[in-house]
Amino acid sequence: MPxxxxxxxxxxxxxxxxxxxAHPGGEIYFRAAACTGALYEIELYVVTGDLAGLDAGVYHFNPADLSLRLLRKGDFCRNLAQATAMEPAVAHAPAMIICTGTYWRNAWKYQxxxxxxFGWDNGTLLANMLAVSAASGLPAEIVLGFVDGEVNRLLDLDTRCEVSLxxxxxxxxxxxxxxxxxxxxxxxxxxxxxxxCEVEYPAMLEMHDASSLESEEEVAQWRGKQQVFLSSAPAGEEVQLERPPEEEQPMDTIEQVILRRGSTRTFDETASITLAQLSTIFDYATRGLPADFLKPPGAxxxxxxxIVHSVQGLKPGAYFFRREQNTLELLKAGxxxxxxxxxxxxQELPADACVDIFFLADLKRLLEQYGNRGYRAVQLEAGAIGxxxxxxxxxxxxxxTGLTFFDDDVINFFSPHARDKSAIFLLAIGKPLKRKPQ
Ligand SMILES: Cc1cc2nc3c(=O)[nH]c(=O)nc-3n(C[C@H](O)[C@H](O)[C@H](O)COP(=O)(O)O)c2cc1C
Incomplete structure (x- = not known):
């Protein structure tokens, strides 16, 4: 019990x-997880029964003074359990966090x-949430199957401005x-x-409506879907990724790591990382997210x-990560x-990094299988793995650092292997350039 x-x-x-x-325009407050433009459009709410130190209620989390503001008194856990069609993790949870997205906080810049x-920025935040919960010995998982209207109503959201994610x-x-x-x-x-004043972008409201679930039956049906794995034989040479032994794994606490994190602004283009470091990153990031839409577990x-620029033990070139085999397949050297x-x-960042990791998905197949809700799931998963x-x-x-990209050019670069896929997310890894003291 938390x-x-x-x-x-x-x-x-x-x-x-x-x-x-400090910034010429004023002070910037950076948060624990990376976020496009540092605009922090994801809000957190807590729905709980009575806990040690906290009475049952619906609360809004205010990061400015690290407080919970009471919105509703009383235990509303059944309302959420019912909205998720009695998802077992929700029905057994003593507390729930709801993540919402506020359109205008991000859209004034990105339209x-x-x-x-929403998916990317919610995802990076979820990676922290899952890691800190695990370090506290508390089970946690991502639940994307819920009746949107019910959860929005519980938080009393003005859904033209803010929606539950x-x-x-x-x-x-x-x-x-x-x-x-x-x-x-x-x-x-x-x-x-x-x-x-705020500008409304109807495309976003339409996308959200089109990917909303309307009833418990629809939620149960959506959650019942299983991913069909499609695996092809490798055509190029393969390199095995191997996680170094436990005693060589990083030892800092998750809190120390989160406090140290901050997107790299300039990479040292002369630096390299080791294959063991890259293997450790892949081992941790791709071991499978606990999420109601990822079935069977590990999907x-x-x-x-x-795109590998300078990883010791790897030829520079373009690679595909074969997850089941834990290998990197060389698509083209160069x-x-x-x-x-x-x-x-x-941008200079992806050129100066040691390796750029592109997330691609067969969006058409996922949408056929999971309906429009699949779009939310694929973006959210990318953010969380990122x-x-x-x-x-x-x-x-x-x-x-996370990065933005030219969608079609990414697909062309990795084709023919990536033919029929869509570009979803990009992240660059390297060594930050140490600035000389002035
Ligand atoms: C999905 C995503 C895309 C991003 N795209 C860019 C980018 O294109 N260029 C860039 O310089 N920073 C990019 N960033 C980094 C953000 O600007 C950074 O996360 C934000 O300023 C907060 O700072 P912090 O990560 O140091 O806490 C991106 C971050 C995320 C999560």
């Missing part, structure tokens, strides 16, 4: 303010692309004794406007493709720093 202290730790190391930097950022049950009760269903009346709480929607520069939106890559890199005192 107590207030456990929840505070999980919330702080997922969405808390970990750094503060309708924000919808994609996923649930994370924290802890497990031995018995699933749920209280009675409670009526969630309209709260009508006043909120401080983000700007004088993964995203495929990982690499120096591709110029190509990486272009693919990563003409978040794990960040953590595994910083645990080894390496640097990393």
């Amino acid at each position: 107590d207030l202290h456990d929840l505070a730790r999980i919330l702080y190391f997922s969405a808390g303010i970990t750094k503060q930097r 309708a692309r924000t919808y994609r950022h 996923c649930l994370v049950p924290i802890g497990r009760k031995s018995e699933s004794s749920l209280p009675a269903l409670r009526e969630a009346l309209v709260l009508g709480l006043e909120t401080i406007p983000l700007s004088e 993964q929607f995203n495929d990982l493709y690499l 120096e591709f720093r110029a190509e990486a520069h272009h693919l990563g939106l003409e 978040g794990r890559i960040y953590l595994a890199a910083y645990a080894q005192h390496l640097g990393a």
